[in-house]
Amino acid sequence: MSSNATDFASPLAHAGLAGGSLPPQVDYVLDVISNATISTWLFTLLAIAVAYDQVSYWLQKGSIVGPRFKEPFVGPFLQSLNPKMEEYIAKWKSGPLSCVSVFHKFVVIASTRDMARKIFNSPSYVKPCVVDIATRILGEDSWVFLDGKAHVDYRKGLNGLFTRRSLEAYLPGQEALYDRYFKRYVQITKDAGGKPVPFMHEFRELMCAVSLRTFVGHYIPDSAMKKISDDYYLVTAALELVNFPIIIPYTKTWYGKKAADMVMDEFAKCAAKAKVRMAAGGEVTCIMDAWIRDILDSKKWREATEKGLSTEGLTKPALLLREFTDMEISRTLFTFLFASQDATSSACTNLFQVVAQRKDVLDRVIEENYRVRNGDIHAALTLDQLESMTYTRAVVRELLRWRPPVIMVPYKAKRPFPITENYTVPKGAMIIPTTYMALRDPEVYENPDEFDPDRYYSGDAEVKGAKNYLVFGTGPHYCIGQQYAQLNLALCLGKASLLLDWKHHPTPVSEEMKVFATIFPKKRSGDKNGDEAHRRPMPGGSAPGPRESDDGPPCAARALHHSQQQQDGRRRPSSETTAVAATPPAAGNRGDGDGGGREGRAMVVVGIGVRSGFFGRRGQQDLEFRRARPSRLSSPHYSIAHSPFYASTFPSSLFPQVLAHIRSPTQHNNNDPSSPGGGVTIIDVREPSEVRETGRIPGAVNVPVASAPDSFHVPEDEFEDRFGFPRPPRDAELLFYCKAGVRSRAAAGVARDAGWARVGEYPGSWSEWFARGGKVER
């Protein structure tokens, strides 16, 4: 018996007994271990794991702000299911760097402008990151996951899709789509018996439709467009922070992947059609056309030069592109949809709400749009005209500052990142710069919590805030669609201002923001969503498609960089600012004397009936759309002050001085005073496509201020990478010009702000140069 007992004792116990020389405490421990039950073992293992989790949190946290103790394993997971704007703001205010740890993910949050910029501009330490499932949806080899040179090179090949020439070509398709949708908006209000209905869903669908029209043009049938608008939300739903590593059938990730595959299949079909049409000499009408045109031009050019044939009559591509398969084109365009949809939906929703509440702003938008269209509210716009609408564009710019759709942009530390002298972000940690704090910085923006488009119209916000305007990120991954996005929002607002009246009735919470991937106005807690599925035909007549169910998420995600914030894709952001019916205004009498409701004021504001509920539900009676009365447009009610001319260190017409500097047409960097350029670096700040179209002042280099507003603020090595020439030293003399002297003013301000003192502008700019017969370099 006793020998049997020894045989079955644990080896450790046995060793202890056999040795006979262990101290009694060790003997006691061995005894406890040998007699431990399974539950004791499990409990002990759990305690060790908790201790490990806690200690590793402390080690990673180091000196930065963050909770002293981490809830074992999960961290603040439950709070993150329902993120609140106030909590984010409190976190950002807690310190320039703070942290949380959710499950196994250690997250560093950077709140100040300079910390945020440092992250965006440190590609050797960080790379953009998305939730794990995103790689399965987009494909591991998607261009957005490329890093370093591979990313830069791929991106260069896409730049041609966002040039002025290309953006101009997309305009007619966009205008036609807005016409269709705006007619439908009026019909929706009619169908609702003149009562307001929730409209946020409509805006989301509108943005989805306009994106599809811009990306793949008319190659996509209406039925597919409808299906994509309806099903895209499944992609968003799949992008949760915590997913199973494999895709299990009938789970959210499975549905999301299916929806993404469906969109990509449709896009691939479009690519096949576009290739045929473009090869037959078709005009560019969408991004897909522009890309295929560039591919075909590259092919022709390459073949001609390889065979030693004349290239006369061929267009020399800015960059020689390889051939791309239909699926490659499709997958890249899908990343555009993936990146843009939530952000533009948020911006559009907020834009309608904010402008409806401000009669003064809306009237100035109307005046400008009416004037630029020479009194014809249906007139189609050229890109020049759209760009000339400085007030409407200022409204969009300010909206994006005030309600930035992307408040956080997650990156991941590729290696230990010494972000400050005292703190190194551990390798593998997520590191999230926020854009919000920089955009509300009182040092840069006077009364930053106020919505004031004038700061971008007649004020100096563009110049003073050149480093702060992180709405579209900065550094190598800055938003490739930023110009397009802003112009498109201006087009949408301008057209709506002329064609529609809309009205919004603020509720006590409609000025509060709900964080759901992006930010949206909140709904009242008492509001019900209604249980009737919201099905409307596509404007233009295609069949009604299914709508997401009540507990479904919004259709689209600006998910490339911040989908981690969205924890529960199937919950709706409950943003349901209400609006009630009102009578459309007579000319010059918008707002019925109420003067336009500012936030928090429950008053009638006249305009299109806009209800910013996330999902249109007929029962909610929030918005009202009416066709705008032409009478209100008959006389402009405002005289609009134009921005004062920015003080220049140069005389008002520089033509002779500039001429004197230009001796060598090929001189590209005139920093050397003994060089033919006379020591002045002449900088053309127009977009590269404009420079290509017209040519430039000989010797000028190109730093496009609109697409690279942080130009002179970027570090020296990155400057050369981005603009293709060494950054001029701080004592260099810089001379800026653009098309007509407006952008050059902003660019000169940016350079001064960044520390260059010898800065001048050429007020007459290219228009004067060309008109006076100045030499042109191509």
Ligand code: HEM
């Ligand atoms: C108001 C609308 C938009 C906002 C606020 C916005 C914002 C952003 C931000 C913050 C980033 C990350 C930048 C960084 O990491 O430095 C980004 C990246 C990106 N955006 Fe946008 N975006 C908008 C619209 C669009 C549109 C319309 C498109 C497509 C046409 C687009 C395509 C992209 C792409 C492809 C990237 C990734 C670029 C890269 O990794 O190189 N975005 N966007």
